[in-house]
């Protein structure tokens with residue numbers, strides 16, 4: 001029988017985590033019982049929100065327990081099924097442990113059609129990050145022709161889809177990302193109208209003024225911090241700000257004081273709305289259907305950064321905070 005491996009949370013991080021917070025260990029091979037499926041993880045997703053689950057605090061999702069297996073989005077192959085829902089050889093996705101072999105409850109898994117698109121996309125453009133861009137941009141951002149939509153974290157999994165959706169709706173898309181290669185990709189491969197490399201300057205204000213001569217109507221905020229302070233100073237009347245993520249603050253030990261934003265929101269009659277993608281769970285099929293159709297028409301493109309080797313999951317996760325990924329960051333286990 002093959003050996004099984006898992007990755008547990010060995011200690012809670014303070015500030016920027018390093019690999020010592022994780023532990024790779026051997027574990028028992030699961031014994032299947034009636035109603036369940038035995039699955040083997042193929043693609044494991046690393047996501048910024050997981051940083052929040054590593055510390056103990058009240059949130060929309062409970063924290064990971066110490067010395068327990070981390071869990072997250074996984075695409076897995078069904079090895080054995082004791083359920084009528086799936087057969088051996090099917091690909092499924094859902095929240096599963098960071099473990100090579102595990103048991104899944106079919107009620108919480110979704111079948112992935114391996115013929116329709118590469119199965120990895122079920123964790124990215126046709127999964128939670130694509131859906132986050134879709135609902136955040138369309139439900140809260142609501143861009144219309146002629147407007148300017150700014151997206152931070154624009155070369156990441158959510159951001160690159162959010163910017164392309166703004167363009168589909170007829171808005172100008174302006175992306176902010178952290179390297180020349182990322183800026184080049186979103187401009188020349190994805191068709192963003194302007195892009196700013198925020199790591200090239202200490203003050204992105206003048207770059208924003210050049211990229212957004214008519215101000216900002218939609219700001220899809222993935223990062224927070226100083227970048228968002230600068231964008232929000234430039235919003236137009238009736239601007240909409242989908243508050244998607246604040247990655248620049250996830251490792252902060254003291255939350256830095258920024259400008260007070262309420263006067264800007266008030267005087268521009270602007271809307272800033274936070275959202276969690278699970279709020280839209282009953283509309284996921286709609287979102288996946290539309291994203292898949294846009295992909296087929298060539299109107300949505302995507303990138304993935306794939307790191308090979310289950311044991312590299314910790315390193316991959318940490319790479320989110322240094323911006324090592326273009327598009328969705330995944331680990332391929334075998």
Ligand code: NAP
Pocket residue numbers: 047048049128129132153154155156157158159176177178179182222223243244245246247248249275276277278320321322323324325326327328329
């Ligand atoms: P991602 O953008 O693919 O990866 C994270 C990226 O964040 C990195 O590549 C890096 O790109 C950027 N980054 C890291 N540290 C930064 C910093 N200090 N300042 C500015 N940028 C920084 O990740 P994702 O999965 O698409 O998630 C993007 C955001 O959406 C995250 O904040 C995440 O928490 C949020 N999110 C929210 C929901 C929801 O339900 N609301 C769902 C999914 C994701 P650069 O090279 O450009 O710095």
